[in-house]
Amino acid sequence: MHHDAKFQQTGCMQYNDLIDIGVNLTHARFNGDRDAVIERASAAGVAGMVLTGVNIAESESAIALANAWPNVMVATAGVHPHHADQWSNTAAKSLEALIEQPSTVAVGETGLDYNRDFSPRSDQRAAFVAQLEIAATTQSPVFLHQRDADADFLAILREHRAALPAVVLHCFTGDQALLEACLALDVHIGITGWVADERRGAELRRCVPRIPADRLMIETDAPFLLPRNLPDPPAKRRNEPAFLPHVLEAVAALHDESATRLAESTAATSRSFFRLTGKARSGG
Template identity: 50%
Template sequence: MIDIGVNLTNQRFDKDLASVIDNAKQAGLTKLMVTGTNIVESQKALVLAKENPGFIYSTAGIHPHDASSMTAESVVQLRELLTQPEVKAVGECGLDFNRNFSTPAEQEKAFIQQLELAVEYQLPVFMHERDANQRFIELLTPYIKQLPSAVLHCFTGTQEELERCLALDLHIGITGWICDERRGAHLLELVKMIPDNRLMIETDSPYLLPRSMRPKPKSSRNEPKYLPYIAQTIAHARQQSLSTFLSNTEKTTQSFFNLTQ
């Protein structure tokens, strides 16, 4: 099992990070992809990857929330990060028109700059999109054939939005959102539409603790060790055996991020 989206640099892991990593291994996870959301967090993610060779890898990018922080110096720093062998993708980048912590114009500029870096370095793109699907697709389309691969992580959208993404041959990351009966139940049907070679799984820890877990954990903090529960939920929805589902997702993820066995 590979968790493609873990925010291990988040301060909620500061006190017991070693235990969180060990618990992930005990739960059967074979690799973690630690997400970079700005320059500082991307640098911290790389340090974690270097400290845990073969188990932790990282991404390097600037999240749309932080797009206003992207400068010429940021591009220089990203270039340096993207040359590191532990950095397996550009991102987290994309558009978030829900909160607009950075303006739409700033988000679009930062997204395009990172797509251009991904093309230049021939790295996959790890992407975020919320309330911006049509514009997201418009900006991504001119680059898609030049990219080795691209994933929309933490997909929570509609059937129409999923169909747009699949039409571009995007990979799709599914989180514990699918375990939330209030807002994620529609994913139990939509997840059946995703081809085996386009689907990957993630916790997005420390966010999105699966609501349907029983017994419910005492802490609201999500962790990679809960990925097996998410995997079981998705496999059941797809009417696949857990072993087949996990074999497929691991193969897909290894190929997407160019990971060694």
């Protein structure tokens, strides 16, 4: 079985080829022990990580970190809706340049967040549309965020979907209606430790069995969303990629299949979605 050079297998434990499609590894909460976090992830069977870019500066940092770990990491580049008020023509030019980097595999994180409203909603919509247009022009996959903005999110996505090569809604926390609308638009779904939260995750748990295997990927969204099924949670409640097996096992139970088989299918789906084999070749 071929495994691309970009994400080499690390087989140490029960799972040996997991891919975490959403890791905020440049976050300040990892500044004190980032190398140890990476080592623990490898020991837990996480063979690859997609580092999330949330604004231009953080996207640059994510790409630099991915370049330092070329067999383990790749990155996204984009402007999160929280930072949409930073969007400008200059940001657009910067993003276009970042997408050309060999380590960059997707445009994002972009989308809408009407839950926090850290940026005005009009700014969020404008930045979202602009980044989808850049993704269409460069034929890049898109890494999306959505909270409490279903109608506007779907309306914008429907308008642009035909021009986009691939789309994933990361950290899906919606209901079955949103899931069905996304699947109808051929959108991939990223599942986090939210699925193990018996308080907030009930609706998500009902959705997971409806996600086809070839549309399903897993992620930690570390350092956020610590899975509540950890037997011995860390004192500071910081999530990290080494905890991805707990997400995998929660999803596998809901999907009624073995965790080992789901590990294989999510890794294969992630490699295909992010074109990891091709990226490895183009990046040398």
